Amino acid sequence: MIQVKELSKFYGDRQAVKNLSFTVNKGEVVGFLGPNGAGKSTTMKILTGYMAPTSGTVQISGFDIFEDPIEVKKRIGYLPETPPVYLDMTVQRYLEFCAKLKGVSSEAIDSSVDAALQKTALQQVRRRMIGNLSKGFRQRVGLAQALVSDPEILILDEPTVGLDPKQVAEMRTLIKELKGKHTIVLSTHILPEVQASCDKVIIINEGQIIAEDQIQGLSNRMAGGGHLKIRVLRKADQVAEELKRIEGVVDSSSTGNYLEVKTDGRDQVVEEISKKVVSLDAGLIELQTSTLSLEDIFIQLTDSTEKS
Amino acid sequence: MRNILTLAGKDFRSLATSPMFCLIAALCSVMWSFTFLRSLILFAENTQATFNPGPSPTLQMTVFLTHISQINLLFVFIVPALTMRLLAEEKKLRTYDLLLTAPITATEIALGKFLGAFGVILILVALSFLYPLATYPIAHFSFPPLLAAYLGVILVASTYVAVGVFASSLTQSVVLSVVMGLVFNLFLWFLSQGAESATGLYMTSVLEQISIGDHFMAFIRGSIRLKSIMFLLSCTGLFVFLTQRVVESSRWR
Ligand SMILES: Nc1ncnc2c1ncn2[C@@H]1O[C@H](COP(=O)(O)OP(=O)(O)OP(=O)(O)O)[C@@H](O)[C@H]1O
Ligand SMILES: [Mg+2]
Numbered sequence: 263m264i265q266v267k268e269l270s271k272f273y274g275d276r277q278a279v280k281n282l283s284f285t286v287n288k289g290e291v292v293g294f295l296g297p298n299g300a301g302k303s304t305t306m307k308i309l310t311g312y313m314a315p316t317s318g319t320v321q322i323s324g325f326d327i328f329e330d331p332i333e334v335k336k337r338i339g340y341l342p343e344t345p346p347v348y349l350d351m352t353v354q355r356y357l358e359f360c361a362k363l364k365g366v367s368s369e370a371i372d373s374s375v376d377a378a379l380q381k382t383a384l385q386q387v388r389r390r391m392i393g394n395l396s397k398g399f400r401q402r403v404g405l406a407q408a409l410v411s412d413p414e415i416l417i418l419d420e421p422t423v424g425l426d427p428k429q430v431a432e433m434r435t436l437i438k439e440l441k442g443k444h445t446i447v448l449s450t451h452i453l454p455e456v457q458a459s460c461d462k463v464i465i466i467n468e469g470q471i472i473a474e475d476q477i478q479g480l481s482n483r484m485a486g487g488g489h490l491k492i493r494v495l496r497k498a499d500q501v502a503e504e505l506k507r508i509e510g511v512v513d514s515s516s517t518g519n520y521l522e523v524k525t526d527g528r529d530q531v532v533e534e535i536s537k538k539v540v541s542l543d544a545g546l547i548e549l550q551t552s553t554l555s556l557e558d559i560f561i562q563l564t565d566s567t568e569k570s
Numbered sequence: 571m572r573n574i575l576t577l578a579g580k581d582f583r584s585l586a587t588s589p590m591f592c593l594i595a596a597l598c599s600v601m602w603s604f605t606f607l608r609s610l611i612l613f614a615e616n617t618q619a620t621f622n623p624g625p626s627p628t629l630q631m632t633v634f635l636t637h638i639s640q641i642n643l644l645f646v647f648i649v650p651a652l653t654m655r656l657l658a659e660e661k662k663l664r665t666y667d668l669l670l671t672a673p674i675t676a677t678e679i680a681l682g683k684f685l686g687a688f689g690v691i692l693i694l695v696a697l698s699f700l701y702p703l704a705t706y707p708i709a710h711f712s713f714p715p716l717l718a719a720y721l722g723v724i725l726v727a728s729t730y731v732a733v734g735v736f737a738s739s740l741t742q743s744v745v746l747s748v749v750m751g752l753v754f755n756l757f758l759w760f761l762s763q764g765a766e767s768a769t770g771l772y773m774t775s776v777l778e779q780i781s782i783g784d785h786f787m788a789f790i791r792g793s794i795r796l797k798s799i800m801f802l803l804s805c806t807g808l809f810v811f812l813t814q815r816v817v818e819s820s821r822w823r
Contacts, residue, residue, distance in 0.1 A: 310671045311670075311671060311821075312667060312670050312671050312821070313670075313820075313821050313822070313823065314821050314822050332673045332674075332675070333673075335671055335672060335673040336673040338671070340667070340671045342664060342667045342671075343664075344663075344664040344667075346663075346664050346665040346666075346667045346668035347665065348580075348584070348663075348665055349663070350584055350588075351584070359576065359580050360668070360672075362572070362573075362576040363573065363576055363577070363668070363669075363672040363673075363674060364672055364673060365573075365673055407668070
């Protein structure tokens with residue numbers, strides 16, 4: 263469906279994307295994951311034909327982005343980082359305009375607009391000026407815009423940014439509902455988002471792919487190391503020293519009454535640790551296992567790429 | 571074609587309903603009412619009071635000429651103010667992303683923007699046409715020269731619109747866009763000033779050919795010359811084409 267080969271993009275002499283190659287199959291939901299400035303938006307802009315890469319090729323549904331930009335654009339719904347909405351239009355009129363622009367036939371415009379409004383739960387505000395809507399609603403209008411022509415491919419750049427937690431949850435449900443009907447590429451820098459909605463994840467950093475994996479693989483990777491946060495009432499320093507002796511504990515340190523412990527990830531180790539803390543009578547009041555954060559995975563991945 | 575009309579329709583509607591346009595239209599009609607009536611009264615007094623042995627001045631060459639030159643002068647300033655937001659604001663508000671990722675070509679974007687704004691300017695032209703039209707019942711005059719003059723107004727206005735759209739395509743800043751549009755328009759007019767002061771017969775005739783003023787004056791005098799039509803149309807075409815190049819080039823940065 264989407265085939266990207268050796269894509270590079272220079273802004274002046276700054277390279278934002280370096281030799282990116284990947285494929286996305288029909289019906290897949292792929293998450294682009296990366297810190298700020300990784301080149302996610304740049305890659306997406308190239309996929310949509312918004313701008314040309316410095317080198318490399320992109321094929322979408324068999325059409326080359328250079329040779330048939332119009333054919334490619336017909337098949338893509340794109341939600342940019344900033345929703346591209348006209349503040350002086352009503353939601354309804356804006357979506358009608360988008361549908362026409364995207365080549366929806368005149369007879370089908372009403373039904374497409376209705377369908378898009380319904381999917382994004384915007385029926386109540388259809389007659390309101392977009393300029394008077396809140397950020398979250400504008401984001402939804404932006405998404406409705408991407409959906410209105412019922413494209414094969416959806417490219418969503420940080421679809422949940424700026425939404426409140428309830429709307430984030432709604433957006434995720436929505437993306438799940440869209441799964442199967444569209445091939446979706448979405449970008450984010452929030453890990454749970456990828457876990458919640460994607461089949462496959464592509465992690466990029468500084469313009470390069472540092473990992474490309476099914477979501478399961480990523481979870482395994484994350485389980486590969488355990489991370490404990492412990493809060494005690496007393497003897498934090500002593501506990502930290504004692505814990506280091508337990509087999510399976512990689513590192514432990516204390517700050518104030520808090521302890522940070524890294525383990526090899528086995529459950530038995532956690533059990534041993536809790537036993538130890540209790541036996542030392544340190545006044546255990548909190549013990550939290552935390553999964554690896556995105557940053558940790560980055561550090562791990564960048565470390566391992568450097569080593570190999 | 572459908573894409574062009576979709577774009578033009580959207581811009582026409584949002585421009586025509588903007589407070590800016592309503593204000594401009596109101597101010598224009600106030601001004602025209604005042605100046606048109608004044609020059610009409612002056613004309614009436616002159617033709618009655620003074621016994622003129624030579625050919626009497628016609629309505630066309632006095633009242634209408636003043637009126638139309640004034641329209642032209644106003645348009646030099648008004649058109650950039652109306653076109654300033656067309657592309658500059660799309661860029662600033664990122665709605666430009668929508669246009670560039672929609673299945674439409676750069677040519678369609680340029681033409682759509684041009685037609686949308688041109689449509690709005692035609693409303694002003696129609697408004698200004700009401701004044702000479704209203705004089706018809708009280709003072710019979712020959713229509714064809716007036717129509718020729720208005721053809722000139724429309725063609726000149728289309729050039730200003732194309733210039734304005736081009737200026738708007740160059741920047742994200744609305745202020746810069748209006749200033750550039752104004753400067754370009756003034757530049758087109760100063761070419762004709764140059765024609766008068768240029769030394770050398772060759773230079774003068776070249777500058778005369780490419781000055782808007784000269785061609786426009788021919789229309790006002792009531793003569794429709796093919797070369798004037800062609801000149802103004804190609805000016806419009808040139809700036810629409812330049813806009814198309816700028817829009818297209820934004821993909822390559
Ligand atoms: N128009 C531009 N001109 C120059 N440099 C740019 C431009 N757009 C992006 N960049 C640079 O390219 C790099 C990648 O930017 P990009 O917007 O793709 O990152 P991103 O992964 O989307 O980040 P974020 O998570 O902040 O959205 C950044 O270092 C950025 O500074
Ligand atoms: Mg981004």
